[in-house]
Amino acid sequence: xxxxxxxxxxxxxxxxxxxxxxxxxxxxxxxxxxxxxxxxxxxxxxxxxxxxxxxxxxxxxxxxxxxxxxxxxxxxxxxxxxxxxxxxxxxxxxxxxxxxxxxxxxxxxxxxxxxxxxxxxxxxxxxxxxxxxxxxxxxxxxxxxxxxxxxxxxxxxxxxxxxxxxxxxxxxxxxx
Amino acid sequence: xxxxxxxxxxxxxxxxxxxxxxxxxxxxxxxxxxxxxxxxxxxxxxxxxxxxxxxxxxxxxxxxxxxxxxxxxxxxxxxxxxxxxxxxxxxxxxxxxxxxxxxxxxxxxxxxxxxxxxxxxxxxxxxxxxxxxxxxxxxxxxxxxxxxxxxxxxxxxxxxxxxxxxxxxxxxxxxxxxxxxxxxxxxxxxxxxxxxxxxxxxxxxxxxxxxxxxxxxxxxxxxxxxxxxxxxxxxxxxxxxxxxxxxxxxxxxxxxxxxxxxxxxxxxxxxxxxxxxxxxxxxxxxxxxxxxxxxxxxxxxxxxxxxxxxxxxxxxxxxxxxxxxxxxxxxxxxxxxxxxxxxxxxxxxxxxxxxxxxxxxxxxxxxxxxxxxxxxxxxxxxxxxxxxxxxxxxxxxxxxxxxxxxxxxxxxxxxxxxxxxxxxxxxxxxxxxxxxxxxxxxxxxxxxxxxxxxxxxxxxxxxxxxxxxxxxxxxxxxxxxxxxxxxxxxxxxxxxxxxxxxxxxxxxxxxxxxxxxxxxxxxxxxxxxxxxxxxxxxxxxxxxxxxxxxxxxxxxxxxxxxxxxxxxxxxxxxxxxxxxxxxxxxxxxxxxxxxxxx
Numbered sequence: 001x002x003x004x005x006x007x008x009x010x011x012x013x014x015x016x017x018x019x020x021x022x023x024x025x026x027x028x029x030x031x032x033x034x035x036x037x038x039x040x041x042x043x044x045x046x047x048x049x050x051x052x053x054x055x056x057x058x059x060x061x062x063x064x065x066x067x068x069x070x071x072x073x074x075x076x077x078x079x080x081x082x083x084x085x086x087x088x089x090x091x092x093x094x095x096x097x098x099x100x101x102x103x104x105x106x107x108x109x110x111x112x113x114x115x116x117x118x119x120x121x122x123x124x125x126x127x128x129x130x131x132x133x134x135x136x137x138x139x140x141x142x143x144x145x146x147x148x149x150x151x152x153x154x155x156x157x158x159x160x161x162x163x164x165x166x167x168x169x170x171x172x173x174x175x176x
Numbered sequence: 177x178x179x180x181x182x183x184x185x186x187x188x189x190x191x192x193x194x195x196x197x198x199x200x201x202x203x204x205x206x207x208x209x210x211x212x213x214x215x216x217x218x219x220x221x222x223x224x225x226x227x228x229x230x231x232x233x234x235x236x237x238x239x240x241x242x243x244x245x246x247x248x249x250x251x252x253x254x255x256x257x258x259x260x261x262x263x264x265x266x267x268x269x270x271x272x273x274x275x276x277x278x279x280x281x282x283x284x285x286x287x288x289x290x291x292x293x294x295x296x297x298x299x300x301x302x303x304x305x306x307x308x309x310x311x312x313x314x315x316x317x318x319x320x321x322x323x324x325x326x327x328x329x330x331x332x333x334x335x336x337x338x339x340x341x342x343x344x345x346x347x348x349x350x351x352x353x354x355x356x357x358x359x360x361x362x363x364x365x366x367x368x369x370x371x372x373x374x375x376x377x378x379x380x381x382x383x384x385x386x387x388x389x390x391x392x393x394x395x396x397x398x399x400x401x402x403x404x405x406x407x408x409x410x411x412x413x414x415x416x417x418x419x420x421x422x423x424x425x426x427x428x429x430x431x432x433x434x435x436x437x438x439x440x441x442x443x444x445x446x447x448x449x450x451x452x453x454x455x456x457x458x459x460x461x462x463x464x465x466x467x468x469x470x471x472x473x474x475x476x477x478x479x480x481x482x483x484x485x486x487x488x489x490x491x492x493x494x495x496x497x498x499x500x501x502x503x504x505x506x507x508x509x510x511x512x513x514x515x516x517x518x519x520x521x522x523x524x525x526x527x528x529x530x531x532x533x534x535x536x537x538x539x540x541x542x543x544x545x546x547x548x549x550x551x552x553x554x555x556x557x558x559x560x561x562x563x564x565x566x567x568x569x570x571x572x573x574x575x576x577x578x579x580x581x582x583x584x585x586x587x588x589x590x591x592x593x594x595x596x597x598x599x600x601x602x603x604x605x606x607x608x609x610x611x612x613x614x615x616x617x618x619x620x621x622x623x624x625x626x627x628x629x630x631x632x633x634x635x636x637x638x639x640x641x642x643x644x645x646x647x648x649x650x651x652x653x654x655x656x657x658x659x660x661x662x663x664x665x666x667x668x669x670x671x672x673x674x675x676x677x678x679x680x681x682x683x684x685x686x687x688x689x690x691x692x693x694x695x696x697x698x699x700x701x702x703x704x705x706x707x708x709x710x711x712x713x714x715x716x717x718x719x720x721x722x723x724x725x726x727x728x729x730x731x732x733x734x735x736x737x738x739x740x741x742x743x744x745x746x747x748x749x750x751x752x753x754x755x756x757x758x759x760x761x762x763x764x765x766x767x768x769x770x771x772x773x774x
Contacts, residue, residue, distance in 0.1 A: 067617060070631035076299065079633070085251075085729060085762055086304065111295065117250055117762075118270075122299040127625040152577065152613065152633055172620050 024097035030146050032059075038164040040135060047099035048135040050143035057156035058143070060164060065140025066153055068133040076121070080150035081141045087119060091144035099138060106134055132171035200359040203313055204443065206260065210674075211715035213259040216309040216354035217593065220441040221505035224595040224671050226713035230720035231771060232675030236689045236699045239722070239769050243282045247764035249273065252729015254591070255309030255354055256669065256710035257766065259723075260331065265312065266725065268764055270298055270305035270322045276334060279716045283768070287334030289319075297323045297345045300371060300624065304729045306352050308438075308591065309710075313357030314382050320351035320364050326380060328362075338385035342366065342378055347623045349373050356439040358448060358478050361388055365435030365450065369498065372430035372456045372627040375470075377439075379481060389481035393433030393452040393469050394419040400469065400483065401476070407483045408531060410559045414486065422466035422491075430621055431463075432456035433470035437500030437591055442512070445529060447475045447484060449505070449514055453498035459616040459629030460570040466491035471499040473516060473524070475531060485531030490520050491560060494569040495545060495614060496585035496630075497521075502593045503528075504603065508652055515651040517594055517605055519587025520561070522549060525651050533559055537654030539589075539605060539647055542582040542637040569614050569630070577615040584612035584634040586665065586731065593710060597672035600648075600692050602657055604678045606666035607645040611637050646670070646680060648695060658695045664756060667730060669710025671722075681707025681724050684759040687769065705763040706756065719770055727764035728756070 032041035032051040040061050041051040050062040070079065076087040083089030094102060109123035124130040130137070144150070206214035210227035218224035231239065247253065251269035258265045263286060264277040271293055276286040298305055301322060311318045316328045316337055324343035327336060342364055343349030348371025356363045361379040369375070375393040380386065392399040396417050404416040415421075420428055433452040440449040455463055455470035471490040476483050490497050497520035504515045505528060514528040521543030525535035536549035545568075546561035565571050567581045592606045612634045619629035636643045644662030649655070668681030676692045683706040689699040706728030713722050 067615060067631045070633075071617075071619070071628045072626055075626075109299075118295055118298065120295045120298040122296070122625075124625070127622050128620045129622075129626070129628075172618070 024101060026096060027094060027098045027142065030142050037161070038167055039158055039161040040164070041139070045098075048139050050139045050146075050148065052155075053158070055156060057158055058148075058153055059139070060158050060160045061136045062139045062143050062148075063153055063157045064133060064160075065136035065138070068129070069137050069140055072124075072127075072130050073137065081144040082150065087121065090141045094138070094141050095145050102138055103134060106130060128172050128174070132168060200443075203357055206312075212261070213257070213712045213714050214312055216255065216258065216311055216356065217438050217440070217502065218671070220443065222438055222440045222502045222593065223504060223506070223598075224593055224669060224710070225597055226671055226673040228713055228715055228720045229674040230715075231673065231677065231722065233677050233691050233698060235771060236675070236677050238771055239689065239699050239701070240772055241701060241767050242721070242770045243768050245277065245283045245766040247273070247275070247725070247727070247766065249727070249764045250762040251727065251764070252304040252306045253709050253725040253727030253764045254306040254730055256712045256725060257723050258310060258312055259712065259714040259716075260312050262716070263331070264723070265310055265317050265331070266766070267307050267310050267319050269307055269727070269729070270301070272307055272319060272321045274310060274317060274319055274329060274334070276317070276331070283766070289329055289334045289336075291321055291325070291327065293321060293323045294345070297350060300345055300348045301350050301352065301367070304731065306708075306730050307354070308352060308436075309354035311355040311357050311362065313362070316382070318355040318357065318362050320353060320355050322350055322352070324349050324351040324366070326351075326355065326362065326364055326385070328382075328385060340380050340385040340387065343368075343373075347371070347373065348625070353436040354438070356441070357382065358439070358441045361478070363439050363448065365437065365439070367434050367436040369432040369434040369453045369456060370626055370628055371624065372432070372621050373434055374429060374431050375434035375452050377435045377450060377474075377476070377481075391474075391476055391481045391483065392419070393435065393472070394423065394428040394431045394467075396420060401481045402483045408485045410487065411530070411532060418468055422468045424464045427463045430456055430627070431467065431470060433472070435500065438502035438593060440503045440505050440514075441478060442505055442528065445512070446478050447528070448478050449473065449475055449503035449528065451499040451501055451503065451516065451518075453500045454493050454496050457619050457621075457627050457629035458496050459574065459619060460492060460494040461574050461616065462618065462629065463492075467493065471497065473499065473503065473514070473526065475528065487524075487526060487531055487533060487559065489518055489522070489524065489561070492570065494563075494616075495520070495581060497587060501587075501589060501591065504594060504596050506596055506651070513651070515596075515603060517589045517603070517649075519583070519590065520545070521583045521588040522546075522561070523649060523651065523654065525654070535651065535654040539649055539656060540583065540607060540609060540645065541656075542609070542611065543588060544580070544582045569616050574617050575615065577613050579613045580611060580638070581614055582611040582637055583608060584610040585614070585632055586610055586634065590667065590731065592667050592708070593669040595670040595672040595678065597678070597692050599672075599674060599676060601650070602692070603649040603651055604670050604672055604680075604692070605645075605647040605649055606668055606670050606680050607647055608643065608665040609637060609640065609645045610634050610643050610665065644682070646678075646690065646695070660690065660695050660697070667708040668724070671711040671713050673713055679711040679713070679722055679724075681709060681711065681726070683707070683728065683756055685726055685728070687711070687722070687724055687767065701769070703767045704765050706760040722769040723766060725764065725766055728760050728762060
């Protein structure tokens with residue numbers, strides 16, 4: 001799944017960079033239908049998503065995404081995915097295009113201009129602090145776009161699994 | 177006739193040879209002329225005080241905007257205009273347009289310089305694409321561009337005289353600070369503490385742009401320009417390679433300590449003063465040790481850059497309390513002192529000759545991360561803040577959210593400069609009144625990529641609904657004299673005048689005038705966008721003017737504007753408290769005020 005998404009995303013990134021117009025595909029139903037051994041949830045299309053349990057507990061990855069978003073993204077995109085004067089509200093943007101396009105933009109960056117402002121998003125493809133958590137950030141922003149409250153998550157949350165820690169360590173060490 | 181020509185030649189040659197001293201004398205003279213605003217800091221002492229008194233506490237209520245000018249750029253406008261003779265000079269955020277406006281014709285454009293810069297620099301600027309102004313000297317205007325190119329422009333024509341590369345933006349090394357001309361040199365700092373940049377201050381030759389010296393904030397003595405025996409910290413020699421010994425491994429190479437604030441100069445002592453910023457990363461666990469000389473007040477020789485003394489305010493930072501804020505040079509009786517309002521919420525008074533610590537007191541009572549600064553000279557922790565464990569993100573550790581820390585990472589004051597009035601003997605501090613939660617976590621370093629390592633949320637102190645203050649401070653006794661509330665952080669550099677008024681701007685966009693003695697609000701006018709610029713006061717053709725740039729943005733604009741929309745715990749109790757975006761929108765504009773009539 002991951003390779004497929006990545007390949008699609010990269011193709012898309014190249015396509016975007018060459019100036020092609022992309023017909024955005026909405027992400028579809030965010031409902032989680034599957035959970036892997038790290039505790040990450042996926043929707044029916046196989047894309048990462050958030051999960052809120054019957055007891056109100058959010059999944060670890062969505063919480064992790066909250067943290068990573070507010071370290072790497074919020075300076076431009078504003079707290080909580082609400083947008084800032086610098087860059088758009090991602091909780092809204094992610095309703096318009098799907099995971100593959102999101103992934104492609106994170107990897108390759110994006111430039112646009114309009115209304116007298118030049119917007120430039122850098123390419124994060126080499127940045128482990130982003131790429132090792134890109135699914136986490138996606139799940140968090142998807143949650144925000146579907147009514148998950150702003151601010152630090154105060155609800156209960158699932159524990160981080162040993163498998164998630166192992167995968168994180170491998171990714172940060174450049175083996176993921 | 178022949179003899180006369182020869183004499184003129186000799187005189188001219190002598191003048192040229194003395195060009196260096198001449199540039200300095202010219203600037204010292206200009207900075208003492210209240211009709212002009214010749215330095216980005218007002219004067220070399222960073223007092224931002226104007227001797228003009230036509231506009232005073234009795235008549236300031238009659239002030240009106242007399243002309244205005246769109247800068248054509250929408251991002252956050254920090255800094256403020258210079259006035260040299262009949263010309264006003266200022267620059268804009270990226271793309272860093274420099275304007276020279278004719279004051280004889282209500283701001284007609286004499287020349288405009290727009291550099292071509294790679295837009296890839298935009299996203300490597302941590303907190304908006306700001307610049308804090310241009311400097312003047314030797315008939316030239318100096319601008320440090322976002323992409324870290326220092327350019328000298330002919331003040332008459334705008335033509336490029338020389339340019340120098342001060343750093344590599346692809347590694348996150350950017351330029352935001354206003355240069356300062358000192359003697360025959362142009363001083364510039366560097367930005368990028370959130371990208372693992374190793375901070376430095378560099379002096380360039382005013383005539384050629386050739387680098388004369390560079391002093392790093394950390395590294396071996398040859399980089400920091402420290403003398404292990406003669407450079408002192410709290411009266412004691414710093415010892416060999418003090419810029420490495422308090423770091424683990426090679427972390428100092430990406431150690432931060434950037435230098436994007438303001439630079440002061442004492443011509444009698446021949447010393448320059450400035451502060452260095454936070455150590456990288458924001459996760460303290462990843463950089464054990466005191467991380468010298470981040471978070472430090474520096475005194476360097478203006479000619480050689482060699483450090484005379486240093487004082488580290490926040491060893492081993494755990495909160496992003498950048499030490500870059502300005503150093504204001506004043507005299508207390510016979511003593512030459514330096515007053516500094518740090519991000520960490522303490523106001524310091526030091527002997528600027530020796531670096532002796534005289535006063536360190538909180539200038540906002542909510543400051544809680546440290547109980548006090550240890551002033552006991554016999555104590556092993558002399559000069560260090562006594563950190564409250566509860567608010568120590570180091571003690572609480574990675575992946576733990578430390579709550580209710582005051583001040584927030586924005587600091588009790590950020591770069592927005594204070595002003596000092598010799599009339600009242602008080603400092604006027606445009607301040608933030610904000611607290612935070614801070615959760616550090618592990619990050620890895622990639623050149624040119626953000627290197628942050630913590631997530632923060634900010635809110636007003638418990639029980640308060642305001643996030644800004646303007647505070648009058650007695651630096652001798654370390655006491656608050658009075659303090660005015662402002663709804664939002666006050667992110668605008670203030671000016672005190674001989675008319676007994678203090679001018680500053682607000683994030684909603686008001687230019688305000690208050691009584692310097694009582695703090696009473698005397699005047700306000702709402703400009704088109706929020707003000708994060710610094711006020712300039714000048715006189716032209718016998719009339720006093722007040723000028724300020726509007727243009728919301730900067731860290732205040734990004735962080736607070738959106739942050740305030742959330743009914744999170746800290747804000748929940750606050751009725752009717754709404755987002756900055758309900759008050760103002762982007763837009764760069766200069767507004768010039770004066771009293772009505774001739």
